[in-house]
Amino acid sequence: MGTAIILGIIAFIVVIFALxxxxxxxxxxxxxxxxxxxxxxxxPAGLNIIWPIIDRPKAITVRDQRGRSYMTTSIDxxxxxxxxxxxxVITKDNVTTEINALLYFQIVDPVKSVYEIExxxxxxxxxxxxxxxxxxGELELDETLTSRDTINAKLRAVxxxxxxxxxxxxxxxxxxxxxxxxxxRMAMEKQMQAERNRRAEILKAEGEKTSAILKSEGEKTSxxxxxxxxxxxVLLKAEGEAQAKILQANAEAQAIATIAEAIKNTKxxxxxxxxxxxxxxxxxxxxxxKDNKTVYIPYEASNMLAxxxxxxxxxxx
Numbered sequence: 001m002g003t004a005i006i007l008g009i010i011a012f013i014v015v016i017f018a019l020x021x022x023x024x025x026x027x028x029x030x031x032x033x034x035x036x037x038x039x040x041x042x043x044p045a046g047l048n049i050i051w052p053i054i055d056r057p058k059a060i061t062v063r064d065q066r067g068r069s070y071m072t073t074s075i076d077x078x079x080x081x082x083x084x085x086x087x088x089v090i091t092k093d094n095v096t097t098e099i100n101a102l103l104y105f106q107i108v109d110p111v112k113s114v115y116e117i118e119x120x121x122x123x124x125x126x127x128x129x130x131x132x133x134x135x136x137g138e139l140e141l142d143e144t145l146t147s148r149d150t151i152n153a154k155l156r157a158v159x160x161x162x163x164x165x166x167x168x169x170x171x172x173x174x175x176x177x178x179x180x181x182x183x184x185r186m187a188m189e190k191q192m193q194a195e196r197n198r199r200a201e202i203l204k205a206e207g208e209k210t211s212a213i214l215k216s217e218g219e220k221t222s223x224x225x226x227x228x229x230x231x232x233x234v235l236l237k238a239e240g241e242a243q244a245k246i247l248q249a250n251a252e253a254q255a256i257a258t259i260a261e262a263i264k265n266t267k268x269x270x271x272x273x274x275x276x277x278x279x280x281x282x283x284x285x286x287x288x289x290k291d292n293k294t295v296y297i298p299y300e301a302s303n304m305l306a307x308x309x310x311x312x313x314x315x316x317x
Contacts, residue, residue: 021050023047023048025046025048031058032075043057061120069119069121075107082124090137091137092137098178098179100175104174105169128159156170
């Protein structure tokens with residue numbers, strides 16, 4: 001009976017011992033095993049067997065999504081994100097600004113993450129805060145507000161280089177909020193409003209300028225068209241008058257030729273005949289008025305009478 005009890009106790013101890021030696025590691029996680037306090041190996045995902053009491057998983061400090069730290073023996077190999085609380089940083093132009101950041105990192109070497117640093121989450125947080133202060137301290141406030149991509153790239157490069165010896169790969173750093181003091185925000189809003197007003201005035205002035213230019217160009221085109229129309233009208237009028245004079249001259253020439261033909265057998269001069277005709281027309285115009293009681297006789301009356309005699313001789317013949 002005593003032997004059975006002893007064997008039962010031994011079997012129970014063996015079962016407990018065997019169960020303690022079986023370790024199941026979830027996917028994307030690992031455990032660092034120490035044998036008698038010294039690093040022995042890293043357990044892959046799946047079922048693993050270790051020596052109880054002799055082998056023991058190394059406990060490490062991790063942080064949950066709420067920022068609370070706790071101890072565990074599992075190391076998460078997935079990409080993790082740390083949301084750091086707001087902190088005050090001073091820019092190059094001595095403006096105190098609140099900034100909080102997100103850090104995306106991944107443990108690529110579990111052994112270094114356990115043995116090269118005592119508290120990895122705390123170390124990453126402090127390193128991020130100090131690096132952020134250094135980077136922001138090299139920039140003025142306006143550059144800080146407009147150069148987030150540049151700041152993110154600088155932070156990522158510095159943190160990735162610093163955490164490389166901890167077996168950590170920093171993939172991304174993102175600035176969430178940049179909050180300057182209230183007085184600075186009010187001044188920035190006034191400056192922004194003034195800039196908007198300035199742009200509006202510039203657009204209005206440019207519109208008025210464009211309108212004035214278009215109006216002047218329209219008036220210029222109208223004046224040019226009017227001038228060209230007047231020029232064309234003057235030319236047409238001049239051409240008409242010239243043609244009329246030509247026709248009149250041709251008619252007079254034809255009349256003179258006819259008269260000359262008619263009196264060629266007489267001794268009468270055609271010029272004297274035409275001159276006498278003009279005299280007669282002039283006399284008719286002079287005495288045509290109803291109220292004219294004074295008759296003006298040309299100075300060369302003898303010539304006129306001689307011309308009348310010439311006309312008489314022509315008609316008698």
